[in-house]
Amino acid sequence: MQTFRDIFQYHLNTGKHTCETLAGKCGISVARLDAFLASTASPGVEELTLLADALAINPADLMPDETNTEKGIRYMSARESKATIREIYRKKGNREIHYYSYRDTAFSKSTPHAKGVILDIRCTAEDDVVQNNGHFQDALTLVLKGRIKGYWVDGSGRSFSRVLETGHSYFARGYVPHTYRSFSDQDIGQILSFTFTQHISGEVQKDLSRLGNDRAKENISSTNPYSNLLSCHMNNSMLKIPELAEATGIERTRIAAFIELNVIPAFYELDAIANALNISTGELIPVISDSDNGLIHLTQAESLKKLRRLRDAQRNVRYEVRDLANTKEASNFRAHHITVSSDVISDNYDIFSTEHTLIFALKNQARLTWLFDGQSHSIELQEYDSVYIEPFIRFTLTSSNRGEVVRFQYPSLSAGDARKEMFIKGTPAIERLVSEQRPWADRQTSK
């Protein structure tokens, strides 16, 4: 875990500073800066500002992370979850309508881009329905109890509604306006909604905000995602259509059609273009959506068709796993319903995820056993308990009464392109990324 000294050393290195050169710039003594590097002193708020100004970075970039996990997990009991309930009212005309009761599930401070909430749908009358404005995150929602009606508005402003029942799950793209109601006060529906973003983190939002609306929109200025990526890399590589045609042997008119018309290049053409641009072919392939205008809806019966039985070495079934409404749009995000059908602990901790995990206990009991720093730990999960599990933690689930859990798996910020870049840099680089202990060169002096 990075301490202030690691972060300070990292920024000294990237800014090509020693304590001596920085002292002159920031007005803090060399002795005190040395003490920061020796971890015998920590900067005050004013010193942080002086350091950030001298290093040309934001003070927040110097702040170490805070975590709320213990031994790799964060557990929240059903009772703790219930204590977080807040009642939400919405206005319709002069009326205040009791709309939702929200409660939290286990969450990690290190992943503010993802959260699971349980909603009791208090609104029951068609007349009381008030559409929201849509929210930034995508959402994968599972109906826990009852029958509800969901309403949403697509990108062209058309309104839709659909009845959703216990066990149904659905994916809704971010910023799609949506709302729900139950059918009666005697049958209040309840949903578990996991909201997340894959690659558009807070840092990306800050970046777009710095660009402003006009320039931010240029990221997606074309109507064709292939054309958008191709134009972007041609501009950056300073190659125009004639040079690209020459380098690839693809007709000029065909390249123009990729850019100006909705013509999709074949893979071998993308490969030739990528070679000419000196980039990886994957950089030219966009995300292909399989959703119906931002919405995927899976009934319980459809989900059951995706059931598979995972077995141990003795061929006994350990888990009955089925997909919830997963989508190509969010390929690093996965949601599964798991029935745990064995009470024998597997010695190989058979569930492993490279990403963040939230386990929500749906029905009966399940025991979570996980490995952290070579030690085994275990916790019994009752209905509506939840656990956040850090990436790369091996764990196993057992149950004597076919406990059912939902597993949400959402990408860590070091997944995807960051993982590919780290692979190229290699293991020694990872050690320095985790904790920078060394200056970029030894025995430097300055005058």
Ligand SMILES: [Fe+2]
């Ligand atoms: Fe929502």
